[in-house]
Each structure stands twice: as C-alpha cells, then as structure tokens.
Amino acid sequence: MEQPALLEMRHISKEFPGVKALDDVSLTVRPGTVHALMGENGAGKSTLMKCLFGIYHKDGGEIVLDGKPVDFRSSKEALENGVAMVHQELNQALTRSVQDNLWLGRYPTVAGGLMVSEKIMSRRTQEIFRELEVTVDPKAIMSTMPVSQRQMVEIAKAVSYDSKIIVFDEPTSSLTETEVEHLFRIINMLRDRGCGIIYISHKMEEILRISDDVTIMRDGQWVATRPAAELTMDEIIRLMVGRELTSRFPPKSNKQGDVILEVQGMSGRYTRLKEASFQLRKGEILGIAGLDGSGRTEVLENLFGVMTREGGSIKLHGAQIENRTPREAIKNGFALLTEERRATGIFGIRNIRENTVISNLKSYLMGGICLSDKKMKEDTDWSIQAMRIKTPSQSTEIRSLSGGNQQKVIIGRWLLTKPEILLLDEPTRGIDVGAKYEIYQLIINLANEGKGIIMVSSEMPELLGVCDRILVMSGGRLAGEVNAAETSQEEILTLAAKYV
Amino acid sequence: MSKESKDLAAKAQWDSKRVLSLVVNNALMIIMIIAAIAIAIVNPNFVSASSIVNIISQTAAYLPAALGIAGCIVLTGTDLSAGRAVGLTACISASLLQVAGSASKMWPNIGTLPIPVVILIAMAIGAVIGAFNGFFVGKFKLHPFIVTLGTQLILYTILLLYVKMGNNGGMAISNLDESYNSFVKGSILPKIAGQTIPNYVIFAILLTALMWFIWNKTTFGKNMFALGSNEEAARVSGVNVLMTTIMVFSLAGAMYGFTGFIEGARIGSNTANTGLNYELDAIAACVIGGVSFVGGIGKISGIVIGVLMLRLIFIGLTMANINQDLQYLIKGGIILFACALDMRKYLVKK
Numbered sequence: 001m002e003q004p005a006l007l008e009m010r011h012i013s014k015e016f017p018g019v020k021a022l023d024d025v026s027l028t029v030r031p032g033t034v035h036a037l038m039g040e041n042g043a044g045k046s047t048l049m050k051c052l053f054g055i056y057h058k059d060g061g062e063i064v065l066d067g068k069p070v071d072f073r074s075s076k077e078a079l080e081n082g083v084a085m086v087h088q089e090l091n092q093a094l095t096r097s098v099q100d101n102l103w104l105g106r107y108p109t110v111a112g113g114l115m116v117s118e119k120i121m122s123r124r125t126q127e128i129f130r131e132l133e134v135t136v137d138p139k140a141i142m143s144t145m146p147v148s149q150r151q152m153v154e155i156a157k158a159v160s161y162d163s164k165i166i167v168f169d170e171p172t173s174s175l176t177e178t179e180v181e182h183l184f185r186i187i188n189m190l191r192d193r194g195c196g197i198i199y200i201s202h203k204m205e206e207i208l209r210i211s212d213d214v215t216i217m218r219d220g221q222w223v224a225t226r227p228a229a230e231l232t233m234d235e236i237i238r239l240m241v242g243r244e245l246t247s248r249f250p251p252k253s254n255k256q257g258d259v260i261l262e263v264q265g266m267s268g269r270y271t272r273l274k275e276a277s278f279q280l281r282k283g284e285i286l287g288i289a290g291l292d293g294s295g296r297t298e299v300l301e302n303l304f305g306v307m308t309r310e311g312g313s314i315k316l317h318g319a320q321i322e323n324r325t326p327r328e329a330i331k332n333g334f335a336l337l338t339e340e341r342r343a344t345g346i347f348g349i350r351n352i353r354e355n356t357v358i359s360n361l362k363s364y365l366m367g368g369i370c371l372s373d374k375k376m377k378e379d380t381d382w383s384i385q386a387m388r389i390k391t392p393s394q395s396t397e398i399r400s401l402s403g404g405n406q407q408k409v410i411i412g413r414w415l416l417t418k419p420e421i422l423l424l425d426e427p428t429r430g431i432d433v434g435a436k437y438e439i440y441q442l443i444i445n446l447a448n449e450g451k452g453i454i455m456v457s458s459e460m461p462e463l464l465g466v467c468d469r470i471l472v473m474s475g476g477r478l479a480g481e482v483n484a485a486e487t488s489q490e491e492i493l494t495l496a497a498k499y500v
Numbered sequence: 501m502s503k504e505s506k507d508l509a510a511k512a513q514w515d516s517k518r519v520l521s522l523v524v525n526n527a528l529m530i531i532m533i534i535a536a537i538a539i540a541i542v543n544p545n546f547v548s549a550s551s552i553v554n555i556i557s558q559t560a561a562y563l564p565a566a567l568g569i570a571g572c573i574v575l576t577g578t579d580l581s582a583g584r585a586v587g588l589t590a591c592i593s594a595s596l597l598q599v600a601g602s603a604s605k606m607w608p609n610i611g612t613l614p615i616p617v618v619i620l621i622a623m624a625i626g627a628v629i630g631a632f633n634g635f636f637v638g639k640f641k642l643h644p645f646i647v648t649l650g651t652q653l654i655l656y657t658i659l660l661l662y663v664k665m666g667n668n669g670g671m672a673i674s675n676l677d678e679s680y681n682s683f684v685k686g687s688i689l690p691k692i693a694g695q696t697i698p699n700y701v702i703f704a705i706l707l708t709a710l711m712w713f714i715w716n717k718t719t720f721g722k723n724m725f726a727l728g729s730n731e732e733a734a735r736v737s738g739v740n741v742l743m744t745t746i747m748v749f750s751l752a753g754a755m756y757g758f759t760g761f762i763e764g765a766r767i768g769s770n771t772a773n774t775g776l777n778y779e780l781d782a783i784a785a786c787v788i789g790g791v792s793f794v795g796g797i798g799k800i801s802g803i804v805i806g807v808l809m810l811r812l813i814f815i816g817l818t819m820a821n822i823n824q825d826l827q828y829l830i831k832g833g834i835i836l837f838a839c840a841l842d843m844r845k846y847l848v849k850k
Contacts, residue, residue, distance in 0.1 A: 076738030091736050093729035095796035096722075104726050105738035107719045115717045270850055307850040 004067070006031040006196040007083075007165050012051055012061035021047045024061075025222045027215055029165065029196035034187060036199045036207045036228065039217035040240055040432030045200050048217070049167055053078045053085060066164065076105065084163035086154050086171050094143040098136055099125040102157050128160050132186055147174045148292070155186060166190060167198040172206060176291055184210055202432075204233045218242055241434045248433075249465035250440050254447035256468065257282030261421055261452060266302055266312035272476035273298040275312070280421065280452045285443060287467030287484065288456045289492050291500070295476040296456040297339055300423040303454075304329045304336040316420075330359065335414035339425040339456070341403065345410050348399035352391055353380045355398045355409050360416040383412030388438065404435025411442060422446060424455040428462060440466050460489050475499030525845060528788060528838050532809045539816035546819045549693040556697070558811045559804075560704035561759075561766055566782040566807050567711045567800070568630075568755030571748040573786050574728040576795035577637060577644030579749070580779055582756050584655035585629050587775030589622040589760025591663055594673040594770045596621070597680040604675055606668040612677045623757035629655065630753020631746050638745030659772045674769040684765035700762045707758065712800040714751070724748050729796025784831060785810050787838045794846050810834075 007029040014022040022044050029035045037045050051058040054072035063070050065081065072078040075085075092101050099121050108120040125138040134152050142150060151174055158166050168187070172180050187197055187210060201207055207214060208228055215225040216239045223239050237248075261280040267273055273295045280286050290296045301307040303314065305323040314321050316332060323329040326336070338344040347355055357364065357376045364375045380394050387408035391401055398406055407427065414422065427443065428436045443466060447453055457463050463470050467484045472495035479498040482491060523530065540546045565582055572579040595606040596613045613621075629651065636647040664670045687696045715721040723744045727734045735741050759778070764770055789806025791798030813834070817827055 074738070075736045076740075079738055085736075087736065091730060091733035093726040093733050093796060095729040095794075096725055100722060100726065101733070104722070104734060107722055109719060113719075116719055116722055301850065 004031075005029065005064070006066060008064040009048070009052065010062050010064070012048060012063075013059045014047055014051055014056060015059050021220050022051065022058075023220050025217065025220070026061075027198075027222075028225070029198060030213075031164075031196055032191055032194045033212040034191055034197040034199050034210050036201065036211035036214045037217070038201070038207060038214060038236060038240060039223075040434060043217040043240070043432075044220040045217060046169070047220070049085065049169065049198070049200070052083065052167070079105070079161055079163075082162065082164040083167075084158040084161045084165070085167040085169065086151075086158045087169055092142050092150060092154065095141065097139050097141055098145075098153055099138040101142060101153060102128075102138075102160060124160075128156050132156055132159060132189075133182070146293070148176060148179050151175060152179065152182070155183065159186065159190065163195065165196045165198065167200070169200045170202065171199075172201065172203065174292065180206070204236055207236070208233065216240055237433055240432075248437065248461070250437065250444055252444055252466070252468075254283050254285065254444055254468070256284045257450065260317055262315040262318075263303065264313045264315075266299075266314070267310040268298055268302050268476075269308040269310040271295070271298045271302070271307050273302055273307075274476045276473075276478045277312075278471055278478065278481070280454060282452055283447050283450050284469070285447050285453045285455060285467045287463040287470035288454065288473060289460060289463050289470050290473030290479075290496050292458065294473040294496065294500075296458075296473050297425055298476070299471075299473065300336060300425050300454065300456060304334055304423055306336070330417055330419075333418070333420035334423060335359075335417060335419035335421070336423040337407075337410055337414065337425055337427055339429070341406060341410070341430070346398045346406050349397055351395045352384070352389070352398055352401075352409055353377065353394040356380045356383050356394075356413050356416065359413050363416075379416055383409070383416065386415075387412045387442065402432070402435070404431040404439065407431060407435075407439060408442070411439075415446075419451065421452045421454070424453065426457055427455060428457070428459070436462075460492060463492075464489070472496050472498075525841065527841060528834070529805075529809070532813060536812055536816060539820045543819045543821070546816060549695050551815070551819065553692075553695040553697060555808070555811055555815055557701055558815065559808045560698075560701040561762060562778070562781060562785070562811065563704045563804065563807050564707050564755045564762070565759045565778055566785045566803050567707060568752030568759075569779060569782040570786045570789075570791045570798055570800075570803050571715075571724060571752050572644060573783070573791045573793060574724055574796060574798050575637075575644070575745065575748055576728055576793065578648065578783060578793075579630075579633065579644065579752055580648040581629065581633060581651035581655055582648075582752070582779035582782055583775045583777050584652050584659060585626050585753060585756035585775070586760045586763060586778050587770075587772065588629075588655055588659045588662065589625055589757045590764040590767070590774045591659065591673055591760075591770045591772075592625065593618050593622045593761045593764035594676060594680075595662075595666070595668070597677045597764070598673070599675050599677050602675045604667065604671065606666040606673060608667060612679070615679060615683050618680075619758070619761050622761040623754040626753035626755065626757025626760065627750045628753065629756070630750040633753070634746035634749030635742075637749065638742040644749075656772070663772050672769040672771045673764075676765060676768060680765050681768075684762055700766065703758070703762065707755070708800060708804060711755075715800055720744065720747060725796050727796075780831075781810060782807075784835050784838075787835060787842065790842065792842050792846070793839070794843075 005028045009027040012022050012025045025044065025048055027048065039045050047056060050056040052063060053075050054077060055075060070081060072081065093104065102125055103121050107116040109115060110117045122138055129136060134156055136149050136153060151171065155171065171183060175183060190197060199211055208231065211228045213225060214228050214231055216223045216236065218240060258281065259279045260282050264277050266276045276299055288296045288299055298307060302309050303323060305325045305328055314323060321332050323332060323334065353376060357379060361371065364371045366372050377394065384391065389405050389408045391405060398409060428439050431439065443453060443455065455467060464484055470482050470484050470487065470492065472479045472482065472492055474496050477499050480495040545551055565586060569579050569582055596610065596618050598605045600612045633647050633651055636642050637644050663673065684700050685698050687698055689697050723734065723739045726739060727741060727744050731741060760775065763774060767774060785806035786803055788809055789802030791802060813830065814827060
C-alpha cells in the first residue's frame with residue numbers, strides 16, 4: 001500500500017500466567033480508513049487494544065504511531081497522543097452531567113488553572129454536538145438518559161479528543177437502527193477527515209458495510225487481514241472459527257405438545273408492559289422479538305416475579321398461579337436466564353460449583369442442616385458434561401471462563417432445578433459464533449425433552465433459526481405473532497414499529 | 501369527553517403522586533421543622549436571641565469537620581478517624597498556646613507561638629493524617645472504613661502519649677493564652693440583639709465558601725465527584741485517581757485540624773477524650789444533608805443544613821426538658837431514617 005500507515009502494531013505479544021494472550025499479532029491502520037478487528041470472544045481483540053492504551057504492558061513488539069515509536073503507560077497518555085477509545089461497557093459518571101463527563105480529565109480552566117470554566121465547557125460541548133448532530137442536553141444528568149444517548153455521548157467524547165486513531169469497541173450493542181445509521185455517518189465523517197478507525201464488532205453485516213480492511217484474530221494469533229470488499233460472511237466465520245460452519249443453526253427436531261402456560265392480559269405496574277396475552281406449548285420454543293425498550297425483557301421478568309405485575313393472570317396446566325417473587329416462580333417450575341450475565345447471572349468471584357448449585361441448594365441438604373459436598377460435586381460434574389463446559393476444574397472462578405462457558409454454567413444451574421418452563425433473555429449475547437451454535441443446540445435439546453422455552457433476542461436471524469413461533473413486542477404491547485418458518489425479517493420489523 | 505376527563509384524572513393523579521414523593525423525599529426536613537416548632541411552643545426561650553446564637557455557634561463549631569468528611573463520603577467512603585484527629589490537633593494547638601510562664605505549661609521552653617503558625621501546624625497535621633488515610637485507600641484499594649478504623653486507633657495512642665509529654669503528665673491542657681481565647685471566642689462583629697457572635701462563626705462561613713468553591717469550581721472538585729460516581733470512568737478519562745483520593749482525604753484532614761484548633765479554645769480544657777465521636781455527628785449531618793453513600797452526590801448547602809438540623813434537635817431536646825438519655829436513640833433513628841430515605845431515591849422500582 002502506497003499510503004504510509006497511521007498506526008502500526010508490530011509483533012505484539014502478551015503473556016498472562018499460563019496463557020499466551022497475544023502471540024506475534026500485527027495490525028496496520030491506514031489514515032482515512034475503517035479497520036475492523038474481528039474474532040471470537042477470547043481471541044485477544046480487547047487485550048490487543050489494552051496493550052495499545054497502556055492498560056496492559058505488552059511483553060514484546062512495538063507500536064508506531066505516525067512514524068514515531070510509542071509506548072503509552074496510561075490511557076491519559078494515549079488520549080494526549082491522539083488515540084481514543086469508545087469502550088464497550090459504558091464507563092460514565094452517572095450522577096454527573098453530560099458535559100462534566102465529556103470533559104472529565106481535561107476540564108477547561110481559567111484564572112491560572114484554578115477555576116473550571118463552565119462557559120467554555122458548555123460552548124465546546126455545543127460545538128461538538130452540533131458537528132456530530134447529537135441532540136443531547138449538555139446539562140442533563142447522565143443517569144436520567146437512555147443508554148443509547150449515553151452511548152452517543154461516549155462517542156462524542158472520543159471524537160472530541162481530536163484523535164487520529166479512534167477505537168470503537170462494540171459501539172452498536174445498545175443502539176437502535178436509526179442511531180446506528182447516525183453512528184455510521186459520524187464514522188464516515190471521521191474517515192473523510194483522515195482518522196484511522198479501529199472497529200470491533202460481532203455484527204458481520206455492520207463490518208462488511210462500514211469497514212475498508214478486516215483483520216481476523218483467533219486464539220491470540222493473527223489469522224488474516226483482507227480488504228472488506230473481498231470477504232463474505234461465511235468467509236469471515238470460517239476464518240474466525242477456523243473450521244467450516246456448514247450452518248449457523250442446528251436442525252430443529254422438537255415436537256410440540258399440549259398448552260402448558262397461558263398468560264392473559266399481563267401488565268407491569270412500574271414497567272411499560274401492557275396487556276400481553278399468549279400461550280406456550282410443551283416442547284415449544286417461543287421467541288420474543290422487538291426493538292430495545294419494547295418490553296421484551298419485561299415479559300419474562302413480569303412472568304418470573306422480578307417485576308411487579310399490575311394485572312392479568314397466569315395459568316400453568318390450567319391452574320392459576322401468581323409468581324409474585326422469583327422464589328415462587330422457581331417453585332412453580334420456572335427458570336430465568338437473565339439478560340445481563342455479568343450483572344445478574346454469575347457470581348464472578350465464586351467458583352463453578354457454587355455457581356452451579358446456588359438455585360438448588362435445598363436438594364443437597366442432609367438432615368435439613370448440612371449441605372452434602374458429594375451431591376453438589378456430582379451435580380456439577382453432570383452439568384459440566386451435559387452442557388459441555390470447558391473448565392479446568394469445578395473450583396475455577398467463573399469469571400475466568402469465556403462468555404459462552406459462563407452461559408452454559410448458568411443454564412446448567414437452572415436445569416438442576418428441573419424447570420418446566422425456561423425463560424431465556426438474550427441467551428447468546430456476547431458469545432462467540434462457535435459457542436452460539438452449541439447454545440442453540442442446547443435449547444433445541446431442552447425443547448426435545450418437553451420443556452417449554454421462551455426466548456428473547458435482539459438478533460433476528462437467531463429467532464428465525466431457532467424458534468417455532470415469534471411474538472413481536474412494540475412500545476410495551478404485543479404487536480403480533482408470527483410463525484417462524486413462514487415469516488421474514490421485514491414482517492417482524494414492520495410489527496416491531498407498530499406502536500413506536 | 502370521557503377521554504379528556506381520563507387524561508385530567510391521570511394528570512391529577514400524577515400530580516398527587518409527585519407531591520407525595522416530594523414530601524417523602526424531604527420528610528426528614530419537614531419532621532425536623534415540625535419538631536423545632538413544637539419545641540418552640542413548649543419552651544418559647546428556644547427562639548430567643550441567645551438560643552438562636554447558641555445554635556448558630558454550635559453549628560459553626562461542628563461544620564468544618566462535616567465539610568471535610570463529606571468529601572470522603574462522596575468517594576463512597578467514610579472517615580472514622582476524624583474525631584481522634586480533632587482531639588490530637590486540639591491538644592497540640594492548646595499546648596502550643598498556653599500562657600507563657602504558667603507552672604502547668606506543657607512546653608515551658610517554647611513561648612506562646614503566633615496564632616497563624618499554630619493554625620498552620622494543626623491543619624498540616626490533619627492533612628498528613630488524611631493523606632495517610634487516602635494513600636492506603638487509593639494505593640491498596642482498602643475500604644476507607646477499615647483504613648480509618650486503623651488510623652483512629654493509632655491516633656488514640658499518639659494522643660494518649662502526647663498528653664503525657666513535657667510538663668503535662670496526662671493532665672487536661674488548659675490555662676490558655678488570652679490571645680488564643682479571644683481569637684476564637686472573641687468577637688470582631690458588633691453585638692446583635694445584645695448577643696455576641698463568636699469569631700469561629702466567621703471562620704466557619706469562610707471555610708464553607710472555600711469548600712463550595714473547591715467542590716464546584718475546581719478541576720479537583722469535579723474529579724472528586726466523577727471518581728465517586730464511577731472510578732473506572734475517571735481512570736480511563738485520564739484522572740489521577742490515587743492523587744485525587746489522597747487529596748480528598750487530606751483536605752478532610754486539614755478541616756479536622758482546623759476544627760481541632762477551634763475546639764482547643766472553645767472547650768478550653770483538652771484531654772485525650774476531646775473530639776471523641778465527632779466523626780459520627782459529622783457523618784450523620786452529611787447523611788441528613790443529602791450527601792449520599794451511593795457516591796458522587798452531595799451539596800455544600802445540604803451539609804450546612806444537615807449540621808444545623810442536628811444541632812437544632814439536640815439543643816431543642818435539652819430545652820424541651822426531654823431526658824438526655826434519649827438523645828442517642830433519636831440520633832440513631834435520624835441516621836437510619838435519613839439513609840433509608842436517601843436510598844429510596846436511587847432504587848428503581850420494577
């Protein structure tokens with residue numbers, strides 16, 4: 001390539017005790033291009049970026065920025081040298097205002113640095129927002145704003161550093177489609193200015209649309225760098241997984257039986273769910289689609305007693321049940337895999353065994369007092385085998401496992417309570433392609449065993465590929481119901497926009 | 501028509517809901533004001549000029565420590581060492597400002613030091629104690645509760661040893677120089693309604709203004725709030741987390757030092773028990789004033805109101821002839837009530 005590179009990371013290596021996290025990885029970003037970085041979770045994308053930012057100290061290799069070798073010791077140093085990052089997990093001071101967050105770490109001062117100038121801060125914030133067409137009140141307190149707006153603030157912040165290199169780490173995970181278009185406009189603008197963009201995402205459609213080059217990593221190693229124009233989705237998957245994935249979804253074999261669950265007019269007291277009615281059959285996989293904030297999660301959490309119901313009835317095998325609290329729901333044979341695995345799913349610093357048995361402790365009681373280590377060990381062994389969890393041992397801290405394996409541990413946890421109805425909220429979020437397939441297989445197997453499954457997902461292909469029927473939520477209401485085998489993405493999207 | 505009336509009804513309901521939440525969120529203030537009015541009815545002297553000046557003076561005495569500790573609470577921390585730091589700096593201030601030539605003078609070889617020097621010494625000692633706390637909190641990521649519990653005990657030993665030093669031999673440090681007494685308890689203000697307003701009220705006002713400026717107008721203040729709100733966000737934005745933590749605790753320490761200097765003269769007879777449990781009153785005042793243990797939230801005006809309310813109640817209880825033994829029960833109740841109300845604002849109903 002005749003253009004000189006803006007950023008070159010050459011032969012970067014990083015070792016953690018027992019793991020080679022990065023092994024001779026190179027990445028070259030040209031000015032005025034978007035360079036996508038892809039790989040399964042645990043492939044080393046984040047580690048590579050953390051080495052760039054000085055959050056981790058690299059063991060080997062060199063980084064050249066604009067022709068000069070650099071070695072940042074902190075994110076502050078990286079920012080000052082024109083390298084900024086939009087973090088995947090929103091790192092914001094929620095009790096503070098938008099502009100306080102935007103200028104955090106570099107407040108404009110007057111009076112010889114003694115005083116922060118709100119005036120300059122406010123003016124610059126408005127300038128940036130105008131330039132990026134962001135419509136957010138600079139004085140609004142962060143915690144009062146929806147996640148997508150907070151994400152736009154984070155993006156504006158990265159842009160405001162006048163950076164030469166901007167890293168976007170999964171920026172679209174909480175954005176609606178209109179906002180994604182907005183983000184792409186911003187990225188194109190930055191590209192035209194000559195910035196180098198590193199774009200990390202799992203969403204292949206996005207990658208193929210927005211990026212110029214694609215680098216693919218696997219197991220801490222560089223696999224390939226190709227122009228995006230020469231790649232197809234299947235090719236990317238093949239490079240990421242390292243083997244052919246003949247299909248993204250396993251064949252469906254579940255058979256439906258009688259109606260087991262009947263929900264009539266369910267509404268939330270504090271949440272926006274209104275008058276949802278539906279049925280679930282034995283052995284059926286029922287999908288719930290909808291945009292973010294449409295009330296998908298609310299259906300599951302109202303059903304499970306996490307949220308307070310305002311009205312409506314739930315009938316299990318024709319008998320009225322209440323499910324006022326999760327405890328009651330579990331007794332009635334429900335299980336809920338929550339949306340935010342790290343926040344409400346795993347007990348990060350506890351080990352696999354404790355994470356596995358936590359919902360089922362009373363069945364390990366001996367004489368009603370003491371827990372049987374032997375039984376807990378057996379059940380955990382069963383879960384590790386049945387779910388095919390990759391872990392060194394039962395006493396490994398769960399946070400050290402990959403997202404997919406953590407998810408399997410939690411599914412295993414719930415299966416031990418012998419549930420009849422499984423509520424799965426985004427079961428494959430933040431899980432890599434290979435592991436997703438295994439989760440789909442697990443879900444289909446469970447339906448085969450006669451469990452009723454309700455599954456919420458924001459990925460439409462996944463709903464179409466795995467579910468039998470799909471309920472579409474819109475603005476807190478049930479907008480329609482479609483047969484997964486006959487519907488199309490277009491039909492679902494139309495329904496999802498019905499009450500917006 | 502029916503739709504309109506429905507809308508109206510919905511609006512009215514929303515309004516009554518809002519009024520209710522307004523009342524609940526300010527319940528503590530409302531109760532305290534009602535209590536103050538009730539006390540004034542039982543004992544009209546409560547609203548006499550002398551009583552009001554007394555309330556204001558006591559508020560001024562307790563305010564600096566509360567302003568300091570509030571910063572630690574904004575960082576989701578606390579500071580249990582405040583009381584002992586006040587005690588130590590009070591004893592040191594008093595010992596350096598005893599009447600020259602008096603037989604019980606702790607350090608006979610040192611004359612009476614100039615007052616500004618003693619203020620600086622007291623605040624510097626406080627700042628060093630605070631920096632010590634802040635270093636352990638920021639560097640080793642220990643919970644401030646643990647760090648300051650340790651410091652509190654360490655300071656007590658230092659205090660016990662200090663009062664036995666020199667000629668003092670464990671006696672109460674008194675016989676203070678007149679310049680010290682008049683600097684703190686005297687008044688440069690004209691009498692208002694026949695009442696003297698002591699100088700330490702003026703000092704408290706100046707410190708409040710200074711702290712307001714630091715909290716709201718400086719980079720350090722904004723960094724402190726950001727850090728309390730989300731440490732990781734502050735770190736990736738380039739804030740020096742360790743230094744900010746040390747400075748917050750250190751500033752708090754300087755405030756305890758100043759409180760110690762004031763208390764030395766205000767109490768007049770200083771022992772190893774001076775300052776005991778000051779931190780509890782200061783923390784209670786902050787909580788009442790809306791400085792949240794959730795972190796990143798708090799206002800200087802809230803702290804002033806918190807300290808004032810607490811003093812109002814204590815002085816009121818005495819004047820209403822309520823059994824003194826009950827005061828701790830009331831204090832405890834207020835703290836629990838205030839915290840529960842505070843958390844209610846941050847709980848999201850599902």
